[in-house]
Amino acid sequence: MSNSDVHRRRLQATPRGVGVMCDFYAVKAENATVWDQHGREYTDFAAGIAVLNTGHRHPKVMAAVQQQLECFTHTAFQIIPYENYIHLAERLNALVPISGPVKTTFFSTGAEAVENAVKIARAATGRPGIIAFTGAFHGRTNMTMSLTGKVVPYKTGFGPFASPVFHARYPNALHKVSVSDALDSLEAIFRSDISPQQVAAIIFEPVQGEGGFYDAPPEFVVALRELCDRHGILLIADEIQSGFARTGKLFSSDYYAVQPDIITMAKSLAGGFPLSAVSGRAEVMDAPEPGGLGGTYAGSPPAIAAALAVLDIIEEEALCSRANQLGSRLKQTLQRADCKALAEIRGYGSMMAAEFNDAAGKPSAEIAKAIQQQALEKGLILLTCGVYGNVIRFLYPLTIPDAQFEDALALLAGILREH
Template identity: 50%
Template sequence: MIFEVRSTKEGISMSHRQALRARQENAVVSGVATKAIFVDKALNAELWDVDGRRFIDFAAGIAVTNTGHRHPYVMNAVAKQAELFTHTCFHVAPYESYIKLAERLNRIVDTGEENRTMLVTTGAEAVENAIKIARAHTKRSAVVAFTGAFHGRTMMGMALTGKVAPYKKGFGPFPAEIFHVPFPAAFSGVDVEATLLALDNLLASDVEPDRVAAFIIEPVQGEGGFNAAPAELLQGLRERADKHGIVLIADEIQAGMARTGTMLAVEHSGVRPDLVTLAKGLAGGFPLSAVVGKARIMNSAHPGGLGGTYAGNPISVAAANAVLDVIENEKLCARAAWIGEKVGASLDVIAARQGMERIGDVRVSGAMIAFELVEDKDGKIAAPQLTSQIVAEAEQRGLIILSCGIRYNVIRLLPPLTIEEPVLDEALHILETSIEAAFSKIASAMAEPR
């Protein structure tokens, strides 16, 4: 059903979506950017807006609904918890479900040692607390992050983030003693050797190693363009962290929770981090995040130094315990790998066709899939306009996809791991036609006389 709101002043009718857009502009700050898709309901990999339009969701709330929208097992767990209590504050009246989740996460995260867990609410909070814990443990202050990184919108999160617009622009100054080195990306010509050389130069020329509390890295960058950290890089970081007593933090907020075919993306490298941050897919759409790591490091913070009023909300904790059950019972790690193979193969076929040379690179890490768009076959000139056109064409045809990358020229695909195969096939057909339409429109525009 299409809802309409009539404007008596102008005598024209607006869809419900258009009316909400106008209300949003008058009520919500412009700094909160959104698509113009106002959701009415969602189920698994499908979403319907207020005008009754159906979409296949290849954003998954930005890798949040890995178990799909409103998974019945998760919703049942939430409903049961809501009948008991919704909030006490874990500091005031703790509850068993928090402890149970901590026990499970301690077993899931392989640090090579006994672990401890703390729960908070957002990914940025998890990052903030991981840095606090690393500083408390090492009694040092400096942190090394990477170009293209995204670690949140808090002041520390922005400082660690390696992408200026839109995340850092105009919001400084940021906390001191945060350093960045290049993240390796084969398509862009940055290799592991160059990254480790830059790191060694940084430790020799800008900040002495015994002042560095932590290295923080996304095993697969999110906003940076879905570039996976090569195993050699993570091994190099581990060696330098061990040599200098530096805490190695794996930010698994987007790449974790079965998204890349393993519970954590860092597992592909065989490297054991000291601390891990989790969020997004952890609680199936309910706000929850965690820091998990070596007990001897995690316990460095004094009692009362960690936590928060809503940290480890019981509704979210119930959802997270259910999500872990779903991942195990429905074998979602294996399913993520299968999705990646299927979608990646489809993209490779499209990219190999004549006229599709501007698809410069296809990157697959399980169900964390991206393709980069360029103006030239060497990949030196980004194609952000083409990227935006593909996103718009897909949305028009009923497929939600997102862009990313420090050059704004990467399409990222994040289907729920529970997506039904016929829906996945439909989405891939829409994606193909959207790419073709965007290529055609851009080519036509370029051919027009000026």
């Protein structure tokens, strides 16, 4: 059956609100390669939106899941618990950049992790308010849409949203938002919207994902930590897109001199299987009453098994180091491309982005989209992001073969020279 035939069926069977980027349909994938039903190969620099740091179908992930499937698929941990859930919690407790006793609980999606981090923060502080940032993306549920700082397409037509939620400015030197501007916007919220004594948590992405891959300056994170300590507010780091070696460290929070109270994670945690987690200081995590946390599929056994394999792979294959090596090669390619529309190259490790402006110096979603489309036509899958839609983000599997990576960079360089 042709792609066009399947496309017609998709339009008839699924709502238009589920936007689809590619005009082909996957039938097979391996590491950094995807094949459609006509046998055409694509190099995947999207990785399921940062889910596949260890690549499609890593053999160790597949073996771990298969072994679990031979035992059982589901019991619901809060009904009949299983040891692997505890083992993974213990491993993450030892790995997350939070000092002292740490506890971890599991869910299915990143949005669930953020929702539950908010629940935990409110239970721990007895306060209702949450502060997020412009450009943030935290999910598509009502609460996480409320936290998200980008209207189109995530919030259009879906209000009213959960409250009390407020947005401060996120520092962004390219768009002339300084650290001082961002901190002043927090103080403005305290003066005009909600008392700091009524704020349970401030949630931020150490590296914004959908917002454009902007990293939080170290002095900003230190100031956030000081502000939270001063007012008894909890600091939540959303590492859903930036975790598990993507930035060259296991977590991007590892780059900072201060630590959050709670970390949310998902995406590449389980190598393609739906799993998310919330880790935090033990006394904070213990605030909800028994039964207050959980979910039918929370901590699914096959996903837990996959995540344990992922942690092994990251260590055994030195993926943090590889993220830095690949990111350096990508950055050199972008710098040498002589692309006049390229306004900025930024990122840690392999969480890299390229931002594009038009001849007048204004953000250009059109240029980013054109580059993305040209790449797709040549067999390279790229994603755009950013509040203006003018950023291309690079999310290749960290396990991509060197020769395939170099071929993709050469293809990218040729496209960029046209702009």
